[in-house]
Amino acid sequence: MKLNNVADVLVMGAGPAALCIAAELVQHGLDVQAIASKSPLEPWPNTYGIWASELESLNMQELLKYRWEDTVSFFGDGLGGKGNICTNHHLDYGLFNSINFQEALLERCNGLSWQLETVDNIDFRERETVVICTSGKKYFARLVIDASGYKTPFIRRPKHDQIAKQAAYGVVGKFSSAPVEKNRFVLMDFRSDHLNANELEEPPSFLYAMDLGDGSYFVEETSLACSPPISFESLKARLNLRLSNKGIQIDEIFHEEHCLFPMNLPLPYRDQPLLAFGGSASMVHPASGYLVGSLLRRAPSLASEIAKVIKKEPLMPTSQIAIRGWKTLWTNELVQRHRLYQFGLQRLMSFDETLLRSFFDTFFKLPKKDWFGYLTNTLPLPRLFIVMLKLFYIAPSKVRLGMTGLLINKREKI
The missing domain is CATH 3.50.50.60 (FAD/NAD(P)-binding domain)
Structure with missing residues (x-):
């Protein structure tokens, strides 16, 4: 009925x-x-990245516009964030073709019309x-x-007094020289040799960047989570400082991206x-x-x-x-997995720049299936416990103290 x-x-x-x-x-x-x-036909303003194997498991890999085999991160060499030690992830990463993705979903809606x-x-x-x-x-x-x-x-x-948000400011464009090596995707570049002592005490951010081909690149300064969030103006200034430190200027901007969303929003009732x-x-x-x-x-x-x-x-x-x-x-x-992730985020939010670099350097030393499952929320709960314990076991002593909350630093007030 x-x-x-x-x-x-x-x-x-x-x-x-x-x-x-x-x-x-x-x-x-x-x-x-x-x-x-707004209309579902209106183009989505932001880019969406994903590990290619996530789409392959859903047989949707054709929705990728770009795909990189050379996927790396830089965490510095422990000497104030300097050094060019490269962590190779050995896992393909891609960017959605947002237009095709949007059109594919609309097609599956079979002509459903949105009331504006x-x-x-x-x-x-x-x-x-x-x-x-x-x-x-x-x-x-x-x-x-x-x-x-x-x-x-x-x-x-539930109400939460300290909503932490990830913020990012990015540019798609052409540059005076390549900010990323040819055919490379950089997940996280935490190198901080462009920052002075005072800037190193500020909430950390990293570069997320990729070669798009045809002489164009996408570079984005990103803050993992911060309360209050880092402003777009600050992230833009950091990005320009990072580039200018390498003698790189932005010659032409095709697209500017502004991302801001909560990372620790409580689960709904x-x-x-x-x-x-x-x-x-x-x-x-x-x-x-x-x-x-x-x-x-x-x-x-x-x-x-x-x-x-x-x-x-x-x-x-x-x-x-x-x-x-x-x-x-x-x-x-x-729900239990979400709570574990939120606990981990709360600890990371207290890490200063040096400790955060050391943490991620350790994190990506985990077996690929473990860090991939952690980042994609595809690990069963018992395995997630094991991976978190394994991470604690292999971490340097200061990172361990930070993970347990026993190491107090200047960001702990967050």
């Missing part, structure tokens, strides 16, 4: 998270509506949810999924009648900041559970459908 004029599911948002879950729901034959304040509205309020009833827009229009659905991003005012979660997906569901990886791989892996199971409930139990209250969705999205294992 289907209520008149009531959709099965209404999805809020028009970014990667919204399109991922909407596409899966449509593929299950559900009646889906979508609302967003701004949501003002949401009213929960026993067997339907009413989405009320600023235009005065109302939309009705058995279940509403908020995939509009971490800034949503509609998802309830999982008994609320409004379901979430993506950033609004705290799905950003607290340790790495990655999200897209998780969207692609977790959308199918969530959509499958929602479709099963709506089709087989048409009289189930809306609140119970949402709870079934929350239990699927955030299983007990995923």
Whole structure:
């Protein structure tokens, strides 16, 4: 029995998270509506990187625009961050072709049209949810999924006084000389020989960079997590200082990128009648900041559970459908893993620049399958415990003290 004029599911948002879950729901034959304040056809402003094997496991590697075999990091040689010791990751990395990715998801939505509205309020009833827009229009659905991003005012979660955000300022363009070696991707360049003593005491940042071919490059100064976040102005100044220290000038800018998102957003209350997906569901990886791989892996199971409930139990209250969705999205294992990652992030946020370089130098000495699984949140909980213990065992003494919270430094106030 289907209520008149009531959709099965209404999805809020028009970014990667919204399109991922909407596409899966449509593929299950559900009646889906979508609302967003901007068109899903509007190009996404940011680039999305991913380890190529993540897409290969989903048979989606054709969505990559760029792919690098030469993937490296630099952590300095222990002498104030200087030195050119190169850590080779031996794992392909890629950037999505954002346009193709967006079009592929829209195609799987089978012509689903987005209502361009701004949501003002949401009213929960026993067997339907009413989405009320600023235009005065109302939309009705058995279940509403908020995939509009971490800034949503509609998802309830515990308060957190110190929300740490990853911030990045990047440039795609041409340079007076190559900032990256030919055909190379640099995951993290923590070398700090361009910084003076005072600057080394500031919250650390690193260079994320890649050769795009045809004489163009993408360089981005990135802060892992900081509360309050490092400003775009500061990151831009650091990037220019890093480049000028090597005698490199920016000749032409094709695109500027500004990224800012929370890394330690508390998990939402999982008994609320409004379901979430993506950033609004705290799905950003607290340790790495990655999200897209998780969207692609977790959308199918969530959509499958929602479709099963709506089709087989048409009289189930809306609140119970949402709870079934929350239990699927955030299983007990995923919740425990998330807590472990947040604990690790909290410790890293207290590390100064020297300690952070030493930590990552140690981290990438782990077996590839372990650090890859850690960064992608694909390690089963028992294995995650083992990997964290292994990391502690092989770490230098100061890093161990920092990981246990026994080493107090100037950033500890964070």
